[in-house]
Amino acid sequence: MHLSSRMLKVKESPATMLSKKARALSAQGKNVINFASGDIDFPTPEVAIEAALKAARSGTVGYTNVDGEGQLKAAIANAFCTAHGVPVHDSNIIVSTGSKQALYNGLFVTTEPEDEVIIPAPYWSSYIDMAVMAGCTPVIVSCDAASGYKLTADALESAISPRTRWLILNSPSSPVGAVYGADDLLALAGVLIRHPHVLIMWDELYEAFVCNGGSHPGLPAVAPALKDRVLTVGGVSKSYAMMGWRIGWGIGAPELIAEMSKVQSQITSSPSSIGQAAALAALVEGAPARDALVQRVAQNRQMAIDMIGTMDGLRIAAGAGGIYLFVDVSGFSEDDRGFADALLNETGVLVLPGADCGASPYIRINIARQPLQLEAGMRRLQQFLRTGGQ
Ligand code: PLP
Numbered sequence: 001m002h003l004s005s006r007m008l009k010v011k012e013s014p015a016t017m018l019s020k021k022a023r024a025l026s027a028q029g030k031n032v033i034n035f036a037s038g039d040i041d042f043p044t045p046e047v048a049i050e051a052a053l054k055a056a057r058s059g060t061v062g063y064t065n066v067d068g069e070g071q072l073k074a075a076i077a078n079a080f081c082t083a084h085g086v087p088v089h090d091s092n093i094i095v096s097t098g099s100k101q102a103l104y105n106g107l108f109v110t111t112e113p114e115d116e117v118i119i120p121a122p123y124w125s126s127y128i129d130m131a132v133m134a135g136c137t138p139v140i141v142s143c144d145a146a147s148g149y150k151l152t153a154d155a156l157e158s159a160i161s162p163r164t165r166w167l168i169l170n171s172p173s174s175p176v177g178a179v180y181g182a183d184d185l186l187a188l189a190g191v192l193i194r195h196p197h198v199l200i201m202w203d204e205l206y207e208a209f210v211c212n213g214g215s216h217p218g219l220p221a222v223a224p225a226l227k228d229r230v231l232t233v234g235g236v237s238k239s240y241a242m243m244g245w246r247i248g249w250g251i252g253a254p255e256l257i258a259e260m261s262k263v264q265s266q267i268t269s270s271p272s273s274i275g276q277a278a279a280l281a282a283l284v285e286g287a288p289a290r291d292a293l294v295q296r297v298a299q300n301r302q303m304a305i306d307m308i309g310t311m312d313g314l315r316i317a318a319g320a321g322g323i324y325l326f327v328d329v330s331g332f333s334e335d336d337r338g339f340a341d342a343l344l345n346e347t348g349v350l351v352l353p354g355a356d357c358g359a360s361p362y363i364r365i366n367i368a369r370q371p372l373q374l375e376a377g378m379r380r381l382q383q384f385l386r387t388g389g390q
Helices: 005-009 014-027 046-057 070-084 098-108 126-133 153-159 182-193 224-229 254-267 273-285 287-309 336-347 371-386
Strands: 093-097 116-121 137-142 164-170 199-203 230-235 247-251 324-328 362-366
Touching: 005 126, 046 273, 070 093, 070 230, 070 247, 070 273, 093 098, 093 254, 098 126, 098 199, 098 230, 098 247, 098 254, 116 126, 116 153, 126 137, 126 164, 137 153, 153 182, 182 224, 199 224, 224 230, 247 273, 273 287, 287 324, 287 371, 336 362, 336 371
Parallel strands: 116 137, 116 164, 164 199, 199 230
Antiparallel strands: 093 247, 230 247, 324 362
16 A cells, blocks of 8 residues: 655654553553653543433534534633633634644644644653654754753743744653743743744643642743744643543634634534533632542642652652653663663553653653552552562
8 A cells, every 4th residue: 555655754642652561461461550641530520421421312413613602612711711810712713623723723834844743851752743644844852950940031042933833831841840930931931922924833732730729820920922933732631631532622812713723614513512512610629629530630649759769779750730741760770761661560640751852861651640540650660660670
């Protein structure tokens, strides 16, 4: 079969590939603990499940508006305005099949071949492949511990070229959990204002997960002058443990949203009607469940930090949010893929190698697991290290 040459440059998402591997190993009877996936191992709020059942039973099963059902868009607008104090309207919002679709559609409708997309590393690997699929060249900017693994204004300035079309920012980030504060954003905005050809993807999918009850500022709120150049991306996957319901959104300038909607009309027609009913209930009535989830992840974080603290040779990259710990394993190995393979083979614990996030030698550990699983996985890691990582 002839495969598009475009696909030679695109790889499958490492997290989905590893999750497939975990399921296959479990099916063979191996006791696998999967810390590599991006799943939240807690239930979807009951209000969302009830709303989905009601929608299915009442026959709310047709295609909806291409860009999402009106009540859901109003609830997204309300949540956005409550969080960031920035009013948005129906024409600013598109509901998508997960935030992934909003991200990709945004890149797809605005870029020409060879345009550049600036992606700070450590990164969520799909940004790279999405940029490549859209025909663009990813420009990776390494961010280190000194900047809290965040892009600095100087590094941004050096990375911008006449071909730059997008900057992608993720806060709280995967894999580190870096949270951009208002000062960080103002410094970046100072640069971006001088380069009006650059659009900004502001991925706040992990917005609920900020440590110590902190909040994370939104880029359109901190830098109103950039508002029309920002595509804010969010969704219910993480905040409401609704990964498989596949509802996310983009919030941006009406002309951008209209083009993204055109793409959606051709490739998916509309996001799932039942998923949208569930997401609406989550946004309107799910705050207590969301708060409880955030609390449980915070407790897990503390447990995992305490346990890793007893493991000589491991160092956690400091982050202030998200659902992962990004752990430096250079005390044991410079090869994080080899480390992750050995860990899986010896203990059944699956982690994402930092190499898949543009930073080595690290591993990414998902802490949004059931506490007993998290503890068991940490103990296996501890044992693995005690025996020399062999
Ligand atoms: N953005 C980031 C940083 C992610 O980690 C993920 C998924 O793990 C997504 C976007 C896409 O999530 P979804 O399509 O489920 O909304």
